[in-house]
Amino acid sequence: MRRKRAPRGSGEQLREEILDATTELLLETGHAKEVSIRSVAQRVGVTPPSIYLHFADKDALLDAVCARYFEKLDEEMQQAAVGQPSTVDVLREQGLAYVRFAMKTPELYRIATMGEGRPGSDVEVALNSSAFLHMRGAVEGLIREGVFPAGDPTAAAMEMWSVAHGVAALVVSKPYLPWGDVEAFADRVLAAACLGHIVVDMVDLDAPAHEAITWLKGRLSVDGTTDEQQRG
Structure with a gap:
C-alpha cells in the first residue's frame, strides 16, 4: 500500500x-x-x-542500519561494567556482552562485521565507540593498577576485541559445532586472554615452552615449589 x-x-x-x-x-x-x-x-x-x-545508495542505507544496531551494543557494554568486583571482571563481562549481543541477532552481526568494511563508514565509527573504546578503557585501568604490564592499551584492547569477535563470529557462522554452553565457552576464552596479559611479562617468551610451563607451575604452587619438586 x-x-x-x-x-x-x-x-x-x-x-x-x-x-x-x-x-x-x-x-x-x-x-x-x-x-x-x-x-x-x-x-x-x-x-x-x-x-x-x-x-545515497544501498551501502549507505546498510551502514546506517548497522550503526544504529551497534548503538545498542554501546549501552549493553556500559551496563556490563556496572557492579563488577574488579577491572578484570569488567573486561571479561564486556567481552561476554559483545558475544551475547551477536548471538541475539546473528544476521545483523554477520552483515555488520563479517562483510566488506569501509574505513570511516558509520558502522566502523559505531563499532569503535561501542566495543573498542570500552575495552580500551578497561585495559587502561588494568595498566594503572599494575595488573596488566605497561604498554600500549590500544594494542591490548585490540587483542581482547579480537578474542570476543573471534568467538562471536565462529558461533554465528558455525552454530552446529560442539560449543556446549556458548557463554561458558566464551568466558573461558576471555579469561585465558586476560590471564595471558597478566603473566606475559613474567615469562621469557624466547625460552623453550617447557621451561616457561615449569616456571609458571612453580609460581602457582602454594609453597612456591614446582610439581616435580613436590613429587621428589
Whole structure:
C-alpha cells in the first residue's frame, strides 16, 4: 500500500521507518543481497526515489542500519561494567556482552562485521565507540593498577576485541559445532586472554615452552615449589 504523504518536517520519522523496514527485511532474509531499495520502499509504502532522499545508495542505507544496531551494543557494554568486583571482571563481562549481543541477532552481526568494511563508514565509527573504546578503557585501568604490564592499551584492547569477535563470529557462522554452553565457552576464552596479559611479562617468551610451563607451575604452587619438586 502506498504510504500517505507525510506532513512537512517529518523527514526524520520517514528515515526511521526506512531503517526499521530495512532491519526487518535483513532479519527475514538473512542476507544483505536479498534486500533492495525497491523492497525497502515497498515495505515502507513509498517510492524508491523517496529512499534516495535520505540515503545515497544501498551501502549507505546498510551502514546506517548497522550503526544504529551497534548503538545498542554501546549501552549493553556500559551496563556490563556496572557492579563488577574488579577491572578484570569488567573486561571479561564486556567481552561476554559483545558475544551475547551477536548471538541475539546473528544476521545483523554477520552483515555488520563479517562483510566488506569501509574505513570511516558509520558502522566502523559505531563499532569503535561501542566495543573498542570500552575495552580500551578497561585495559587502561588494568595498566594503572599494575595488573596488566605497561604498554600500549590500544594494542591490548585490540587483542581482547579480537578474542570476543573471534568467538562471536565462529558461533554465528558455525552454530552446529560442539560449543556446549556458548557463554561458558566464551568466558573461558576471555579469561585465558586476560590471564595471558597478566603473566606475559613474567615469562621469557624466547625460552623453550617447557621451561616457561615449569616456571609458571612453580609460581602457582602454594609453597612456591614446582610439581616435580613436590613429587621428589
